[in-house]
Amino acid sequence: MERLSVLKTYKLYIGGAFPRTESGRYYELKNGKGENIANVCLASRKDFRNAVVAARKASGGWSERSHFNRSQILYRIAEMMETRRAQFIEELISQGISKSKAEVEVDLSVDRLVYYAGWCDKYTQVLSSVNPVSSPHFNFSTVEPMGVISVISDVKNGLLDLVSVVAPIIAGGNTVVVLAAEQYPLSAITFAEVLNSSDVPGGVVNILTGKRSELLKHMASHMDVNAIAYSGTSGEERKLIEIESVENLKRSCYIDENWNDKGAQGLKFIEMFQEVKTTWHPIENIGGATSSY
Template sequence: MPRLPVTKTPKPYVGGAFIRSESGRTRPLADATGAFFAHVPLCTRKDLRNAVEAAAKAGPGWARRTAYNRGQILYRLGEMLEARRAEFAAALTRFGARRAAALREVDAATDRLVHYAGWADKYEQLLGGVNPVSGPYFNFTVSEPMGVIGVLAPAEPPLLGLLSLVAPVIVSGNTVVVLASEPRPYPAILLGELLATSDLPAGVVNVLTGLRADLVPTFATHAHLRGLSAVADAAERRVLDLGAAESVKRVRYTPDAPLAAWLGGAAQGLEPIRAFVEPKTTWHPIGA
């Protein structure tokens, strides 16, 4: 008699714990063959609120880590992803990706983590600096994290898209609440499991699953979210912009694009980091 496999209950990763939606709502997720895969939680605005609180709690500690330490933690994440390359690729193929594309996506996601790991102790030397003011003052600008940032991951590619938005935000000391790909949430669930065993402190990355229609309005209006990094359609952008206006929230959109566009070097770099740091300028007299 064949062994009955143990199925996994997918759980979003919030505040370092695996949660069910407070609403208890789920939706059935089918794999590419149309077979039932699992019930995926439909997170609600209250789950989002809890996730923001977890992220806010983690924020100061994460921001106080040295840049070197944040870089090492991101790199370690890349190491772990590499080690679980087959598992993540399988999670992608199961929901329709071709095997080659799946491997390319996982490899690119690993490389992206490594790319941003390397930025941790460098972006400041490019973004910040000393400003030659006209007077007896020492004046310098440093980049500081904004706080809690909301990330709306694209439907595709579910893993690389999400990590491409998350990594440049957390590398500078922000913490995030991510809404995973709506049609393909499983790689994000798996990522949560990876994060749980990584050195990333609990609450730095919080992953929600659910329906964009349920959650986009709350991402837009939650005042404690200080920025949004999103892939969004025109209607969602309007909702996000309108909501963001109420708390003067920074919003950055990345175009919705197929896997190929996310693979290249143009999809990474300093600009995504710059978008979620606050330049802070300090003046001090030179004297005594």
């Protein structure tokens, strides 16, 4: 007799745990033949709010971690993903993506994580400056993470779109709440399992599955979210997000990239979610001795 396989229940990823949606709702994910392959959590606004609380709680610790440590953790995510390469490919195929495309997508995702792992302890050096003010002060500008970021994932790829946006944001010390592409929820949740086993503290990345049309407005308007990154949106959606973002002057970043392009990565995706801070301190100059000798 053929062995009966054990199916996986796909749940949300919030605060380092895998809860079901509090709403108890689901949507059916169909494969190319119209067969149901999973009952996916249809996350509610309340799930989103819970995820923001988790992300805010994780924000202080993650942003203050040594950049070197963040670098190692991002690299660890890449390692964990590589070991699950076959699983990711199979899962992408089950969601209707061709084998060759799925392979490229997973490989690029891993490579992109390695790329951003390398940036963690370098971007502040590149983006900072010591400013030669005319008064006797030491003055420098450096960058700091914005805080909690809403991410509305692009809808072109199942895994790569999500990784390409999340990696630079967390490399820069932010925490995120991501809404996965509606038609590709499975790889997003499997990616959460990778994060969960990669020393990424709970709450740094939170992943929801559900309907864009339902959550978009709330992800843009939440008063404790510092920025929103969004992709794959229509003109009307863009306008809605921009208007809903105004009340707490949320930074709204529309990202339109072809992530399948190997070069679709770079410092700018980290910088987009950083604030510049300038610090001043007086320099004592009594007696007039100079540094000449």
